Amino acid sequence: MDASDSTLKGNPTLLQSQELYDYILKTSVYPREAASLKELREATANHPLAFYGTEPDSGQLIAILLKLVNAKKTIEIGVFTGYSLLLTALNIPEDGEIIAIDPDRKAYEIGAPIIEKAGVMKKIKFIESLALPVLDKLLEDKDNEGSFDFAFVDADEHNYYNYHQRVMKLVKIGGLMIYDNTLFGGGVVTPEAVLEVKRPLIPPLLEFNKAVAVDDRVELCHVPCGDGVTICRRLR
Numbered sequence: 001m002d003a004s005d006s007t008l009k010g011n012p013t014l015l016q017s018q019e020l021y022d023y024i025l026k027t028s029v030y031p032r033e034a035a036s037l038k039e040l041r042e043a044t045a046n047h048p049l050a051f052y053g054t055e056p057d058s059g060q061l062i063a064i065l066l067k068l069v070n071a072k073k074t075i076e077i078g079v080f081t082g083y084s085l086l087l088t089a090l091n092i093p094e095d096g097e098i099i100a101i102d103p104d105r106k107a108y109e110i111g112a113p114i115i116e117k118a119g120v121m122k123k124i125k126f127i128e129s130l131a132l133p134v135l136d137k138l139l140e141d142k143d144n145e146g147s148f149d150f151a152f153v154d155a156d157e158h159n160y161y162n163y164h165q166r167v168m169k170l171v172k173i174g175g176l177m178i179y180d181n182t183l184f185g186g187g188v189v190t191p192e193a194v195l196e197v198k199r200p201l202i203p204p205l206l207e208f209n210k211a212v213a214v215d216d217r218v219e220l221c222h223v224p225c226g227d228g229v230t231i232c233r234r235l236r
């Protein structure tokens, strides 16, 4: 990587160039993006934290994975305005359900009317809370163990390994756990590429990446799309 990489705008695919990333978005992503997802993305665009939103190319990957495992019951940690939540709701069956956890109800309320209009709100149970206590509460009931098909983790990187330990119990064998931002704007190898305020999240994220890479309970693929997506499939 040369120094100019750190000046790339947005979230270019980290191993490629801005031009290639734009090419992917223009050719393969935006033309296929559901109208409601586009509306939600646009409704979020002027939010000061708009960069929180899951990248639409990662969204496409997640949509395919949801379909491949026939995900019906899912859990999402980190909702923000709801891009990945709406995406999930659109890609699970009519009787599917999503437990969505985020302490920021205000952000969720930006996307909620669009989710409602898309007709998928009935699939969503939004829990306004930090995630760890909710996961621990779910695990108090043995019936929840192995009852989820899919988990999407996109919040609070310093807890990723804590989330992993818990969602490993909630997701069934053969189910998927997806972790977003695992390349962290390139910060995993080039800390100076990310804002100083975000740098304290890099060491715990590096620890997570290292730990999950040698976790033999999962099959893993670390994909350089969006901001880095780690796909884990529970093996046992």
Ligand code: SAH
Residues within 6 Å of the ligand: 052, 053, 054, 077, 078, 079, 080, 081, 082, 083, 084, 085, 101, 102, 103, 104, 107, 129, 130, 131, 132, 154, 155, 156
């Ligand atoms: N998946 C979202 C983006 C999530 S951004 C999308 O596609 O738009 C990260 C979110 O995590 C923020 O909304 C923040 O409020 C939430 N968050 C931060 N700490 C958290 C915690 N401990 N538990 C659950 N959510 C948390």
